[in-house]
Amino acid sequence: MWVRAATASQSQPLVDAYNATHKNKVELTVVPTDNYLQKVGVAAGARQLPCLMASDAVYMPNFISKNLYMDISSRVNSLGFKNKLAQGLMKLATKDGKVYGVPHSVSVSAIFQNDVLLKQAGIDPSEKLSSLQDLAKNAAKVAALGPDYSGLYFTGNNAGSISFTHFPAIWASGGEALSKDGSKSLLNSAASVKVFSLFDQMYKSGAIPKTVPSESGATRNDVFATGKVGYMMASNSVLQAVTENDSLKVGVQPIPGINGGQSAYVGGDDIGITTGCKNTDTAWDFLKWSLSEKGQVDVYAKMNQLTVRSDLASNQYSKADARMVELNKLVSLGDTPYAMNYGQTFNDPNGPALSVLRGALFGDDTANALKSGNPSINASLATQ
Amino acid sequence: MATTAVVPVARRARREAFATRRRRREALVGLLYALPAILVIVILFIVPLILAFWMSLNDWPLIGTPSFNAPANYAAVGQNKLFLGSILFTVKYTVVVTVIFVVAGLALALLVQNTRPGVGLFRTAFLLPAAVGLASSSLLFYALYNNDFGPLADILRALGLAHGPVDFLGTPNGAFVSTVVMVSWRFAGFNMIILLTGLQAIPLEVYEAARTDGAGWWKTLWHVTLPLLKPTLLLILILGVTGSLLAFEPFYVLTQGGPSNSTVTMVIAMFREAFTLFNLGHAAAIAMVLLAVLVAINAAQLYFFRDKESK
Numbered sequence: 001m002w003v004r005a006a007t008a009s010q011s012q013p014l015v016d017a018y019n020a021t022h023k024n025k026v027e028l029t030v031v032p033t034d035n036y037l038q039k040v041g042v043a044a045g046a047r048q049l050p051c052l053m054a055s056d057a058v059y060m061p062n063f064i065s066k067n068l069y070m071d072i073s074s075r076v077n078s079l080g081f082k083n084k085l086a087q088g089l090m091k092l093a094t095k096d097g098k099v100y101g102v103p104h105s106v107s108v109s110a111i112f113q114n115d116v117l118l119k120q121a122g123i124d125p126s127e128k129l130s131s132l133q134d135l136a137k138n139a140a141k142v143a144a145l146g147p148d149y150s151g152l153y154f155t156g157n158n159a160g161s162i163s164f165t166h167f168p169a170i171w172a173s174g175g176e177a178l179s180k181d182g183s184k185s186l187l188n189s190a191a192s193v194k195v196f197s198l199f200d201q202m203y204k205s206g207a208i209p210k211t212v213p214s215e216s217g218a219t220r221n222d223v224f225a226t227g228k229v230g231y232m233m234a235s236n237s238v239l240q241a242v243t244e245n246d247s248l249k250v251g252v253q254p255i256p257g258i259n260g261g262q263s264a265y266v267g268g269d270d271i272g273i274t275t276g277c278k279n280t281d282t283a284w285d286f287l288k289w290s291l292s293e294k295g296q297v298d299v300y301a302k303m304n305q306l307t308v309r310s311d312l313a314s315n316q317y318s319k320a321d322a323r324m325v326e327l328n329k330l331v332s333l334g335d336t337p338y339a340m341n342y343g344q345t346f347n348d349p350n351g352p353a354l355s356v357l358r359g360a361l362f363g364d365d366t367a368n369a370l371k372s373g374n375p376s377i378n379a380s381l382a383t384q
Numbered sequence: 385m386a387t388t389a390v391v392p393v394a395r396r397a398r399r400e401a402f403a404t405r406r407r408r409r410e411a412l413v414g415l416l417y418a419l420p421a422i423l424v425i426v427i428l429f430i431v432p433l434i435l436a437f438w439m440s441l442n443d444w445p446l447i448g449t450p451s452f453n454a455p456a457n458y459a460a461v462g463q464n465k466l467f468l469g470s471i472l473f474t475v476k477y478t479v480v481v482t483v484i485f486v487v488a489g490l491a492l493a494l495l496v497q498n499t500r501p502g503v504g505l506f507r508t509a510f511l512l513p514a515a516v517g518l519a520s521s522s523l524l525f526y527a528l529y530n531n532d533f534g535p536l537a538d539i540l541r542a543l544g545l546a547h548g549p550v551d552f553l554g555t556p557n558g559a560f561v562s563t564v565v566m567v568s569w570r571f572a573g574f575n576m577i578i579l580l581t582g583l584q585a586i587p588l589e590v591y592e593a594a595r596t597d598g599a600g601w602w603k604t605l606w607h608v609t610l611p612l613l614k615p616t617l618l619l620i621l622i623l624g625v626t627g628s629l630l631a632f633e634p635f636y637v638l639t640q641g642g643p644s645n646s647t648v649t650m651v652i653a654m655f656r657e658a659f660t661l662f663n664l665g666h667a668a669a670i671a672m673v674l675l676a677v678l679v680a681i682n683a684a685q686l687y688f689f690r691d692k693e694s695k
Contacts, residue, residue, distance in 0.1 A: 038659040044446040045664070066662060067447045157554075157642065211531055213643070214554035219532050275447060343660075350466060350656050355644030383661075 001026050001052035001286075002040075003104070004033040007269050009240065010105050010305055011054065017299050018289055024282045026052070037343070044068055051277035052286065054104045054269045058160070058342040060092040061182075065340065069093075069100035069272040075284050076102060079291065084311040086266060088336025093270045101272030102287055103308035105300075107235040108330045109164045109265040111135070112242075115249040117230050121145055129253050131260045132169055132198050135231065139207040142230030151207035153224060154233040155217040156361060159354040160347035163337075164265045165233035165255070166357075169195045171335055172257030178381070182339025185377040187356070188370045194258050196360040196370060203362050213362045235267070236327050239304055252323040254330055264334030268308070306331060345380040352376035433675075440668035450665075457669035466645065467653040467670060474649045477564070478628035484568045485624040486617065489575025494605075496576070497583050507580075514574035522637035525566040529553055529638070556646035559639045563647065567634050571627075575620050582616025583609070618689040622682055629678060650674060 003011040008030040015028045029050065031039045037059065043049045044066070055063055063069060076082055076099045086103045093101035115125035121141040129135050139151025155161035167177040175191025178184065186192065202208045215223070221241040224232045227248040232238065233255065244250055254262035271290075273283045289295055296307040301317040304324065310332060318324040339345070346353045356373030360366045440457050442450040461467060496507045513521065528534045529552035537550040552562045586609065594604045610617070632651040635641060641648035654674070658667035 041446060041659045041662055047447075062662075066445065210551075211549055214531055214551055216640075219530070223532060348656065348660050349640040349642055350645055350648060350652065350660070354642065358644055 001054070001271075002029050002031055002036075002050045003054040003269070003271075004036040004056065005030050006033045006056075006237075007054060007105050010300060010303070013303060014290055014295055014299050017295070018286055022285075022289070024285065026286050040068070047276055049274040049276055051273060051279055051283045052271060053274050054271040055101075056343070056347070057089050057092045057103075057268055057270045057336070058339075058347060060101060060270050060272075061095065061338065061340045062343060064093070064095045064100045067275055070275050070277065070280070071098045071100060072102075072273060072284065072287075073097075073099040075288075079288070081291070081309055081311060084309045085291070086268065086308050086310070086331065088266045088334070089268055089270050089308070091336060091338055093272065101270035102291060104269040104271035104290070106266065106268040106306045106308050106331060107237065108267070108306065108327055108334055109168055109233065109235055109255060110327060110330055111253040111255055112224065112232045112234055112238045113251045113253060114224075114227060114230060114247075115251045116247050117142060117145075117149070117227065118251075121230065123230075125249075125251050129256050131256050132173075132195065132258050135256065136198060136202050136207060139202060139231055140205060143207045143209075148228055150209040150211075150223075150229045152202060152231045152233070153209065153212060153215070153220070153229045155215050155220050156212040156358065157214055157216045157354070158347075158349070159345075159351060159357050160343075161217050162357045162361070163346045163353070164235065164267055166195065166199070166361075167337065168255040168263040168265050168334065169257055171263040172255060172261035173259070174257065174261070178337045178339055180338075182337060182342065183382050185374050185381060187360075187377065188374040191258070193367045193370055196357075197366040198258065199361050200363070200366045213358060236306060239323060239327075250323070252326045254326070254333075262330075262333070264330035266331055266334040266336045339381055341381050341383055344383075345377060352380045436668045436671055439664055440672045442665055444664040444668070446662050446664070453665065457665040458673070460663075460666045461669050461673055464653065464657070464666070464670070466648060466656065467650065469645070470648045470650045470653045473647065474629055474631065477560070477631060477649065478625055480564055481567055481628045481631075482621065482624040484564065485571055485575050486620055488568060488572040489579050489620060490613075492572060492576035493579035493583055497580065507577075510576050511573040513570050513572075514577075516570065518570060519633045519637060521566060521570045522634045525562070525569075526638055529562055553639055554643060556643060559643060559647050563634050563638050566638065567631075571624075575624075578620060579613065579616055582613045586612045614689060618685065621689070622685055625681060625685065626678060629681070630674070 001011075001015065008028075011028060012030075015026045019025045036056070040049070040053070040055070040063070049068065053068070079085075086106050089103040089106065090099070093099060093103075111129065113125060118125040118138070121138070121144070123138050123141060129138070135152065141151070142149055143151035154165050163177065170177050170192050173191045173195055175189050175195075176186045177192065178186060199208065203212070211223075220232070220234060221238060223229060224234075224238065225242045225248065227245070231253075239250065242248070242250060255264060256262050271287065273280055273287070277283055291309065293312060296309055296312045297315045297317070300307050301312070301315045304317065304321065306324075306327060307313055307315070313328040313331065314325075318328055345351045352373070356369060356377060359369030359373060363369050439450070441452060441454040443453045443456070444450045492510050496503050496510065516524070528536045531537060531549055531551060531554075534552075536552065537546065540546040540550055551558055553559045590608055590612065591604065594608045599607065630651055631649045632655065635647050635649050635652055636655070639647045641652045650670070651674075654667050654670040657663045657670060
């Protein structure tokens with residue numbers, strides 16, 4: 001079984017728990033996240049894919065169209081909880097009514113805040129952010145504490161991350177980022193321009209620090225862990241990766257829209273059985289077990305991770321942490337965009353979206369950046 | 385008379401037949417000795433080359449049967465905006481880096497040319513970066529350039545050369561210069577050692593003759609050293625130009641072609657076609673175009689740097 005490094009902290013305990021109680025053993029290989037696509041390409045060409053392959057869900061439509069995954073519709077349909085599986089991730093693993101994978105891990109975007117620092121800046125951390133304007137106002141107060149303090153931090157040098165954290169602000173503002181079929185970008189729409197303009201103003205005013213445009217994601221959690229960041233737009237992995245201390249207490253808020261509302265991007269990984277696999281039944285046995293209560297609650301929820309089944313979202317572990325309750329709410333509220341070429345358009349550092357989104361977030365003319373850059377994003381989304 | 389004439393002819397024929405057999409045997413033995421090298425070249429170069437060429441003529445899926453579609457893949461090269469945009473950048477990088485390679489390599493070589501106490505230490509120190517792999521040195525500099533944890537920004541600030549955050553890789557120019565600095569650090573010593581062997585092959589008598597004629601340091605360098613170094617300089621130029629036109633690791637590790645695709649080299653564009661978009665046919669076509677261009681450039685270099693008389 002292969003997984004990308006970003007998911008390994010979840011996959012490893014899952015595989016260990018399975019191996020400890022089953023005769024069949026799953027051998028887990030962790031591949032560096034940035035090289036996952038390349039590794040899959042080379043292995044597929046050489047007919048050396050592993051039986052079980054997890055993937056960032058945004059790549060699923062493309063992988064399925066390249067015949068990398070086996071049709072497991074009948075097996076998935078036999079699951080009593082099929083309709084409780086994270087629907088966004090199921091959508092990405094389905095083509096023409098046939099199911100090629102199941103959710104492996106769920107991640108959801110939200111705003112993480114340092115309650116201690118907010119108090120220091122005179123902000124009540126328990127008060128919900130009513131709108132993006134509210135966020136901008138509070139972030140400016142935190143940044144005003146001194147040059148070492150950051151109001152709002154996020155990954156500004158990775159379009160996959162930017163879409164993960166900023167698309168929800170467009171959705172919460174009543175707009176759309178992509179057309180329903182994923183073939184067109186709507187990033188030049190009025191709602192999108194308003195959202196990105198606000199972030200651009202925050203960058204210019206210093207509420208967003210000058211280091212954000214170079215943040216590729218690698219050091220994001222470390223920066224937040226310094227305790228000198230008021231708000232950070234990121235995924236739920238922050239709760240596992242960042243250790244709290246006297247100067248850092250982590251709180252969770254939904255991402256608001258321009259005039260209120262809230263939304264979230266539900267991402268994560270799907271996992272399927274590859275076309276060349278000889279041990280299909282054994283592979284399915286693991287997948288089925290991974291979705292069971294044992295896998296989801298006893299392994300995932302126990303580690304403070306989100307479950308991929310909505311019927312298990314409320315469990316003994318999640319109930320104990322108000323932040324997990326909030327994140328679980330966001331999973332059911334959030335959206336997952338579908339596009340055949342999502343990965344190559346947004347996640348690929350050489351894809352067309354990164355320069356457009358960076359121009360919109362940190363440039364001089366947001367509306368123009370989105371308007372002039374939109375055709376290149378459309379061309380990439382429409383490529384066959 | 386007739387018999388005496390026949391004998392030498394027959395003897396000569398026998399001798400010639402023997403010599404031919406010996407030549408054939410020698411050729412066969414030679415071929416056997418060369419066989420391992422031939423096999424390596426055929427398996428690792430000729431076969432992949434033919435395969436890549438065949439791939440460039442086909443629509444080549446990751447899984448499934450290829451279908452012949454020539455010349456669609458070559459037509460796609462002309463439509464590939466990322467690749468077309470990368471050409472100018474790669475040429476700019478090649479020119480800058482090659483000039484630095486020659487100048488820095490020659491300067492270092494001249495510095496450590498004469499045997500003096502302690503010169504061995506400097507030669508080793510200059511050559512040491514060449515022992516570090518290119519990807520490893522890129523990773524090393526990636527850490528050094530890091531805005532939050534790298535020491536370089538602190539050093540520059542302490543020296544008063546910078547204020548606030550130093551964004552080594554965050555702007556197009558910053559990313560380009562930072563990569564050129566890393567590549568120069570990595571290759572200067574290697575080029576120095578090649579030029580040093582060239583310098584040491586120049587007979588001392590030539591320098592003595594120049595001195596006797598009253599030539600100063602500059603005149604000696606210009607009229608004696610450089611002309612006699614021509615074959616070595618040609619080697620550096622070919623290695624530098626070929627290596628830079630095929631640049632991949634430094635940019636892949638340090639900038640990933642960013643920010644905003646400002647440092648995409650031709651090979652990065654090809655890599656994206658193959659391993660992100662899985663358009664293996666398109667990527668193979670780019671590889672073939674690159675190969676043809678490189679062969680042409682190398683041939684031109686060899687031609688222009690030949691001795692005038694043999695042109």
